Amino acid sequence: MPMKLIDGKAIAAQIKxxxxxxxxxxxxxxxxxxxxxxxxxxxxxGSETYVANKVKACEAVGFKSTLIRLEEEVTEExxxxxxxxxxxxxxxxGFIVQLPLxxxxxxxxxxxxxxxxxxxxxxxxxxxxxxxxxxxxFLSATPSGxxxxxxxxxxxxQGKHCVILGRSNIVGKPAAMLMMQKSYPGDSTxxxxxxxxxxxxxxxxxxxxxxxxxxxxxxxxxxxxKEGAVVIDVGTTRVPSNKTRSGFKLTGDIKFDEVAPxxxxxTPVPGGVGPMTIVSLLKNTLLAGKKEIxxx
Amino acid sequence: MPMKLIDGKAIAAQIKxxxxxxxxxxxxxxxxxxxxxxxxxxxxxGSETYVANKVKACEAVGFKSTLIRLEEEVTEExxxxxxxxxxxxxxxxGFIVQLPLxxxxxxxxxxxxxxxxxxxxxxxxxxxxxxxxxxxxFLSATPSGxxxxxxxxxxxxQGKHCVILGRSNIVGKPAAMLMMQKSYPGDSTxxxxxxxxxxxxxxxxxxxxxxxxxxxxxxxxxxxxKEGAVVIDVGTTRVPSNKTRSGFKLTGDIKFDEVAPxxxxxTPVPGGVGPMTIVSLLKNTLLAGKKEIxxx
Numbered sequence: 001m002p003m004k005l006i007d008g009k010a011i012a013a014q015i016k017x018x019x020x021x022x023x024x025x026x027x028x029x030x031x032x033x034x035x036x037x038x039x040x041x042x043x044x045x046g047s048e049t050y051v052a053n054k055v056k057a058c059e060a061v062g063f064k065s066t067l068i069r070l071e072e073e074v075t076e077e078x079x080x081x082x083x084x085x086x087x088x089x090x091x092x093x094g095f096i097v098q099l100p101l102x103x104x105x106x107x108x109x110x111x112x113x114x115x116x117x118x119x120x121x122x123x124x125x126x127x128x129x130x131x132x133x134x135x136x137x138f139l140s141a142t143p144s145g146x147x148x149x150x151x152x153x154x155x156x157x158q159g160k161h162c163v164i165l166g167r168s169n170i171v172g173k174p175a176a177m178l179m180m181q182k183s184y185p186g187d188s189t190x191x192x193x194x195x196x197x198x199x200x201x202x203x204x205x206x207x208x209x210x211x212x213x214x215x216x217x218x219x220x221x222x223x224x225x226k227e228g229a230v231v232i233d234v235g236t237t238r239v240p241s242n243k244t245r246s247g248f249k250l251t252g253d254i255k256f257d258e259v260a261p262x263x264x265x266x267t268p269v270p271g272g273v274g275p276m277t278i279v280s281l282l283k284n285t286l287l288a289g290k291k292e293i294x295x296x
Numbered sequence: 297m298p299m300k301l302i303d304g305k306a307i308a309a310q311i312k313x314x315x316x317x318x319x320x321x322x323x324x325x326x327x328x329x330x331x332x333x334x335x336x337x338x339x340x341x342g343s344e345t346y347v348a349n350k351v352k353a354c355e356a357v358g359f360k361s362t363l364i365r366l367e368e369e370v371t372e373e374x375x376x377x378x379x380x381x382x383x384x385x386x387x388x389x390g391f392i393v394q395l396p397l398x399x400x401x402x403x404x405x406x407x408x409x410x411x412x413x414x415x416x417x418x419x420x421x422x423x424x425x426x427x428x429x430x431x432x433x434f435l436s437a438t439p440s441g442x443x444x445x446x447x448x449x450x451x452x453x454q455g456k457h458c459v460i461l462g463r464s465n466i467v468g469k470p471a472a473m474l475m476m477q478k479s480y481p482g483d484s485t486x487x488x489x490x491x492x493x494x495x496x497x498x499x500x501x502x503x504x505x506x507x508x509x510x511x512x513x514x515x516x517x518x519x520x521x522k523e524g525a526v527v528i529d530v531g532t533t534r535v536p537s538n539k540t541r542s543g544f545k546l547t548g549d550i551k552f553d554e555v556a557p558x559x560x561x562x563t564p565v566p567g568g569v570g571p572m573t574i575v576s577l578l579k580n581t582l583l584a585g586k587k588e589i590x591x592x
Binding site for chain 2: 132172174177181194196
């Protein structure tokens with residue numbers, strides 16, 4: 001079987017079109033235009049770009065979007081007050097507070113202050129818990145994007161051994177929970193490896209599906225992957241490069257040249273999981289606008 | 297290394313004593329006596345016994361306890377109303393609604409209606425989510441009991457391969473989450489196997505620690521376990537027996553006679569994980585009484 005590249009960019013474009021179509025229909029019927037608000041604190045370059053892309057994506061599918069900019073010096077209390085306003089604004093269907101936040105503000109406190117019915121990032125404990133319990137919820141962007149890719153490429157997951165590298169709250173743990181769930185995609189035997197796993201290679205060699213989310217550039221080499229595996233690369237580390245104008249290169253956790261020839265399917269970096277994360281946010285915002293998950 | 301039996305009964309007794317001592321101190325200082333309420337719907341024999349044991353355990357450590365009995369025919373609305381009363385009763389620190397509930401009542405709805413700050417069963421999505429995120433929470437009884445046993449026997453878990461059999465919401469999934477957490481006990485490489493895993497033996501043979509929670513009597517046989525493993529048996533299936541007065545015998549997921557000689561540590565059934573579950577409930581109630589997890 002020849003290696004097949006998973007084209008996250010194309011899938012993302014396709015889903016955006018599907019969402020745009022649905023938004024048009026909603027509007028045509030006189031329904032409420034989904035409205036996402038994004039709160040950006042400070043002027044971190046990465047965060048600026050992420051938020052700008054989110055706002056742009058909202059506009060492209062016909063959502064209403066509101067960008068709220070707060071200075072780096074904003075107090076936790078002030079930010080909590082803004083969160084409260086957004087919680088109580090009936091026109092806002094969902095909102096995000098872009099992380100990371102300045103050190104004087106507790107990210108956990110802010111995340112928990114967001115009304116879980118508007119938590120389209122899926123970071124609130126209620127959404128994390130409901131995901132774990134297999135209940136309807138807002139799924140967080142990266143694991144949701146990974147599952148969508150598996151689904152769109154009709155990749156078999158039932159009874160497969162899925163090995164996840166990394167145990168972060170936003171990728172490794174939720175991906176593990178979803179992949180073991182009795183549903184498709186899912187129903188896999190799941191192993192989670194991390195920095196304390198003594199011999200990761202021993203385990204990845206058994207994997208039918210590998211989800212690499214360690215944030216260690218080119219960690220997974222060719223000798224660690226069995227023939228015919230499906231490999232999903234979540235890593236996006238900025239590695240200095242003299243070949244690009246920006247001076248860096250987005251590098252995944254997979255040594256692509258070595259691993260790709262052995263794979264049934266593989267995601268590139270960039271253009272694999274990355275473009276899917278914004279799509280997941282759009283999907284959640286649409287669900288929030290339709291009040292599909294939390295009806296009241 | 298000779299096999300060591302993990303004595304859950306003895307550890308449970310020891311922890312109950314520790315709790316009783318702390319309750320005495322709280323009372324001596326004029327503090328509030330922790331108060332657990334249990335709601336029992338209908339007359340299922342198993343549930344009657346479980347709830348009676350919980351109430352008895354509360355009294356033994358000096359807690360106040362309240363048993364609320366409702367008839368099988370109680371409506372969902374009435375039960376939700378009772379839950380609401382308990383949520384708002386300042387004397388009740390924590391309460392449980394014994395499961396299973398009659399079929400005309402949604403267990404998910406009732407579980408979510410319980411104020412998570414009083415959810416000493418740890419079943420509410422907020423507590424499940426916070427557990428997954430590594431935040432302070434009420435841990436559900438069985439996984440919490442398992443971790444306590446590992447801790448009291450000072451069993452090394454960091455970097456060990458922990459294989460969990462079963463993916464239920466009350467054992468398999470939370471045990472997986474806890475065992476992969478960056479803490480002790482935990483920090484293990486975790487694999488979750490279940491009914492869809494094609495060759496469980498291949499995986500259990502790699503395990504340093506096995507947590508069996510399939511509910512399949514004597515599923516794990518001697519040939520499935522490597523020398524020196526730690527084996528925790530969560531199974532408690534009532535198997536008909538002509539050797540006991542009750543006509544049945546509590547049977548674990550482990551074929552004890554075969555597996556025990558290969559183990560470094562093993563839990564018996566009964567007397568292993570079982571006695572720990574009530575202790576976990578008491579620990580949560582004590583935490584609730586002291587408002588340690590949710591201060592307001």
